[in-house]
Amino acid sequence: MEQREEQQPLSHIEGEMIQVISLEGKINTGQEPKLSPEDLKKLYETMVLTRVLDTKCMNMQRQGRIGFYVPCAGQEAAQIGSAFALTPEDWTAPTYRDQGVALIRGIGLRKIFAHLMGNSSDSMRGKQMPNHWGFKEINLMSVASPIAAHLPIATGVAMSMKLRKKNTVVLAYHGDGATSEGDFHCAYNFAGVYKAPIVFICENNGWAISVPVAKQTASATLSIKAEAYGFDGVRVDGNDVLAVYKATKLAVDRARNGGGPMMIECLTYRMGPHSTSDDPNRYRTKEEIEFWKKRDPIERFKNYLAQRGIWNEQYEKEVRTKVEDEVNKAIEEEEKVPPPDVSTMFRDVYAEEPNSLKEAEEEALSLSESSSPKN
Numbered sequence: 001m002e003q004r005e006e007q008q009p010l011s012h013i014e015g016e017m018i019q020v021i022s023l024e025g026k027i028n029t030g031q032e033p034k035l036s037p038e039d040l041k042k043l044y045e046t047m048v049l050t051r052v053l054d055t056k057c058m059n060m061q062r063q064g065r066i067g068f069y070v071p072c073a074g075q076e077a078a079q080i081g082s083a084f085a086l087t088p089e090d091w092t093a094p095t096y097r098d099q100g101v102a103l104i105r106g107i108g109l110r111k112i113f114a115h116l117m118g119n120s121s122d123s124m125r126g127k128q129m130p131n132h133w134g135f136k137e138i139n140l141m142s143v144a145s146p147i148a149a150h151l152p153i154a155t156g157v158a159m160s161m162k163l164r165k166k167n168t169v170v171l172a173y174h175g176d177g178a179t180s181e182g183d184f185h186c187a188y189n190f191a192g193v194y195k196a197p198i199v200f201i202c203e204n205n206g207w208a209i210s211v212p213v214a215k216q217t218a219s220a221t222l223s224i225k226a227e228a229y230g231f232d233g234v235r236v237d238g239n240d241v242l243a244v245y246k247a248t249k250l251a252v253d254r255a256r257n258g259g260g261p262m263m264i265e266c267l268t269y270r271m272g273p274h275s276t277s278d279d280p281n282r283y284r285t286k287e288e289i290e291f292w293k294k295r296d297p298i299e300r301f302k303n304y305l306a307q308r309g310i311w312n313e314q315y316e317k318e319v320r321t322k323v324e325d326e327v328n329k330a331i332e333e334e335e336k337v338p339p340p341d342v343s344t345m346f347r348d349v350y351a352e353e354p355n356s357l358k359e360a361e362e363e364a365l366s367l368s369e370s371s372s373p374k375n
Contacts, residue, residue: 017235017267020242023295025303033246037310043084043104043241044305047076047298049323050100053109054272056327057116061276065335066116070096070131074239074271077297078203079173080104081244082264085252086171091139091161093154093172096131097203097270098143101173105138109330119337125344147208148178151187151200158191158198158261169255170198171248177208179225180216188263192229195260199251200226202263203238205270210283223265231261238266239297242304269295342368 020031035043054073061069072079079100083092086105094101102112111123115133118126124133124142134142141157144150154172161168178184179202191198202222206213219225226233236247244266251262269292273280305311346353346361353361 017237018243018247019237019240020246021237021240021300021304023300025300025305025307027304031243031246033242033249035242035245037308039084040305040308040310043080043245044298044301044311045319045323046080046100046104047241047301048319049326050076050080050103051298052320052323052327053099053103053112056331058272058276060116060331066130067118068130068276069116070275071270071272072097072099074269074292074297075203075205076100077241077301078201078238078244078266078268081241082171082173082201082248082266084245085248086169089139089166089168090252091141091154091157091168091170093141093150093157093170094143095150095173095175095203096129096143096145097175098173099131101171102133102135102138102140105135105140107135107138107140109326110334111135113330113334114337117334117337118339119334120340120344121334121337122340125340125347127345127348146183148174148181148183148187150174151178151183152190155187155191155196155198158196159194162194162197167256168197169252170196171201171252172198173201173203175208176202176204176206176213176222177211177216178202179222180208188226188229188261191261192226192231195258197255197258198261199248199255200261200263201248202265203268204265205268207270207274207280207284209274209278210280221265223263226261226263229261231263233263233265235265235267238268239295239300241297241301268297271296 020028051073054071057066057069058071060066075097079098083101083104092101092105114121115124116130129145132143132145134140141150141154151172151174154170158170204222208216221235223233223235234247237243247264251264255261271292302311342364343361345364346357349357
């Protein structure tokens with residue numbers, strides 16, 4: 001029998017944290033942010049869309065219709081609640097698990113599926129790994145694979161905004177594992193020294209792939225690490241979309257007004273595997289998974305909306321039908337799109353194409369033509 005290593009799977013949620021909605025969907029008195037019913041519906045519908053997209057993509061990968069996928073189920077509140085606090089002019093630097101950030105910022109489903117399929121509609125021409133998109137039209141920076149590598153870049157973008165006197169803020173996402181990386185230190189230190197207009201969102205889902213938080217840091221919390229760099233860190237119930245929104249709005253407004261950076265540690269959970277190449281059953285217990293199922297961010301927000309008189313069974317049916325149709329239509333359309341042309345391998349490399357690259361392109365095109373089936 002395989003021996004399990006002793007774990008502390010729930011330790012990362014101990015201690016005080018900001019919470020607006022209780023597990024039962026009730027509001028903590030005086031904590032509710034001022035959002036209209038339309039805003040609340042947008043948050044809920046985007047959370048549902050993100051979950052449906054996630055489930056569909058996991059199934060597509062298993063069916064061989066896409067090559068690789070990084071799921072985000074369970075972390076919708078942390079992503080969508082935070083990004084909703086931004087203006088269209090602000091920037092985001094997400095991780096490969098932040099589908100909710102792209103969706104709440106307004107990216108279309110077809111662009112997501114084009115990227116996952118690597119077809120000729122993909123703005124990156126199939127050159128990036130799946131879930132490693134970048135969307136200039138919504139000011140979303142290209143995702144990096146190395147953990148925390150994007151954080152110094154995000155801080156640099158924030159500093160460029162400050163130097164050019166732009167009234168914009170950068171929201172930089174990372175996981176709990178990133179706090180054990182050198183790039184985390186570089187970014188936080190620089191941001192703190194120069195008061196960069198950046199807010200760091202730490203999606204603490206308890207696991208850095210298969211390593212629990214207790215095995216990678218001796219800090220009592222992750223948010224406390226911000227203090228070493230001269231700025232505030234707060235802990236938020238990351239499965240409470242209103243708590244995340246409220247904390248992020250406060251931090252974004254402060255950064256926009258010259259108050260410098262802030263770290264928000266969102267205590268959440270990755271319901272599925274780290275990626276489609278991972279088996280979480282090798283390092284997580286059934287008890288842990290059941291514990292977090294009761295804290296599903298979508299169910300909690302649904303209960304809150306029901307108590308507000310915004311959610312009912314008919315509304316749920318309409319939302320689910322609409323979302324399923326949108327996702328299925330986007331898949332159907334993008335699966336008709338052919339793969340990128342061979343010549344696109346040689347684009348976006350040099351401003352002026354050198355002779356060596358031209359020769360390589362000619363050879364690749366010749367090989368492609370000779371291997372193509374003849375009618």
